[in-house]
Amino acid sequence: MRPTRLVRTPDPALSTRGRLAVGRRSARAGGTTAALALCLVLAACTGGGTGGGGSPSGTDDATGLPTAEAGGPLDLSDVCPATVVMQQDWQPEAEHGGMYALVGPDYTIDTDAKSVTGTLVAHGVDTGVKVEVRPGGANVGFQRVSDLMYLDTSILVGAVNSDQAINAAADGRPVVAVTSQMTRSPQIYMWDPATYPDATTIAEVAATGATIVTSGEIIPSLLASQGIVSMDQIDPSYEGTPQRFVTDPSIMQQGFGTSEPYVYENEVPQWMKPVAFQYLHELGYSIYPEPITVRAADVEGEADCLAKLVPILQQSQIDYLADPGPTNDLIVELVEKYQTSWTYSAGVAAFSAATQLSDGLVFDDPASGVFGQIDGDRMAEIVSTFTPVLQATGSLAADASVDPEDLYTNQFIDPSITMGDLAP
Incomplete structure (x- = not known):
């Protein structure tokens, strides 16, 4: 289950692929004849x-x-x-x-x-x-x-x-x-590439001490068990809206690789630029x-x-x-x-x-x-x-x-x- 707007509450099986979501658009690649x-x-x-x-x-x-x-x-x-x-x-x-x-x-x-x-x-x-x-x-x-x-x-x-x-x-x-x-979870943690220009992974952003705004305990606990994050970095108040991320781009936030990269670049007037992210399935969210x-x-x-x-x-x-x-x-x-x-x-x-x-x-x-x-x-x-x-x-x-x-x-x-x- 998810929060009430743009994204879902984190499922316990997330996939991760580190990269910047730059310039991706909604058009489906290629046409079906x-x-x-x-x-x-x-x-x-x-x-x-x-x-x-x-x-x-x-x-x-x-x-x-x-x-x-x-x-x-x-x-x-x-x-x-x-x-x-x-x-x-x-x-x-x-x-x-x-x-x-x-x-x-x-x-x-x-x-x-x-x-x-x-x-x-x-x-x-x-x-x-x-x-x-x-x-x-x-x-x-x-x-x-x-x-x-x-x-x-x-x-x-x-x-x-x-x-x-x-x-x-x-x-x-x-x-x-x-x-x-679906074979892998689309859940991600995302961050501002301008704030963390050298970061390509969740671990690299977390190592700076960044606050992680999320909901639920499963994913943070999974990552903490691997030493990737510390539980004192976790802020479980995520409500599914972009307001917190837009006003404080120092945070890392949960989302879905199938929605947030597009939404933030194309539909959030206060942002309208790429976000960086990694799929949680890359870090053991294997459900x-x-x-x-x-x-x-x-x-x-x-x-x-x-x-x-x-x-x-x-x-x-x-x-x-x-x-x-x-x-x-x-x-x-x-x-x-x-x-x-x-x-x-x-x-x-x-x-x-x-x-x-x-x-x-x-x-x-x-x-x-x-x-x-x-x-x-x-x-x-x-x-x-x-x-x-x-x-x-x-x-x-x-x-x-x-x-x-x-x-x-x-x-x-x-x-x-x-x-x-x-x-x-």
Whole structure:
């Protein structure tokens, strides 16, 4: 979860890549040709996936789209709920593009409940069910997605960071990751390159004694355990607005590499220049950010649905990044219609989608070469890294023990799905 404006509350899995964000703009690098776009819609050919299999059996009057072949891999009507409810952990944004990309053109927006519902469309085909995407944050009282999934069992899948999944398992509300959509966390610490002209890393800025304005304890505790920062440098008062950074450029501040570099250079009138930053994943913030999870019991109870839905979710992220424009339009519309304190422009959305690829935040699982597959060794490392950090912050009991194999399953993954030409 994040603060109320420009950025999110830090997730416990951050990536880091030190560099200056100079002169980057929102336009997506390169265009998607008409032939590629057609190929994506008809055959999901960006990756190696077989997600389309089967011929359409007709046309849906509401959407004008072909309907999935009865009983085929894209027909969810006989195995999934009539409305597949998906819960995100924050307001609509491009980092959630793979989920919003499933919402069909017949969507309706509930401005009171803050949700969007439409035909669940995969590869341009009506799957026979609806999808409802719900945002998190203030809309749900900043409750954890794993808690919401147990309080409201109509939610089939939710986006739960893998460090939060450790807490959920220990708290008796276990969730299991069935696929990832972003591979590395986009979280950063950022600083003013004019104030620290020789600094290229978080460690170099921290060594000056700079105050670090952040929220939450997980990331500071992780960095302190490595001797990169001192806890007496930490100011946990970050509220998600640019005011503090603009008025005191000596601080280092949390953010997201997929938003703040663009926002500060293009949308903060008092700044309008580059910031420097490093991805926290480079410093051990190794979590899977917002993987798609289900309640532990639903791995078996909803197995027939998940066997078809998970490959659709794998491919939807790839299709979104190949052609993010239409989904970004929906995301920006939702932000405008929901009328919360969250603001999000088309420029930020385009920048985020491009940066997810250019900065290597989304890629095939290195161990298997499959997009969306969870690496068991990496999950074991996450548990061994973050269990003591969570215990040190008091959010996890000192005697808590979580088996990393309980936090994920690859049984529903389609091993033929890869990023193909989109791979960074």
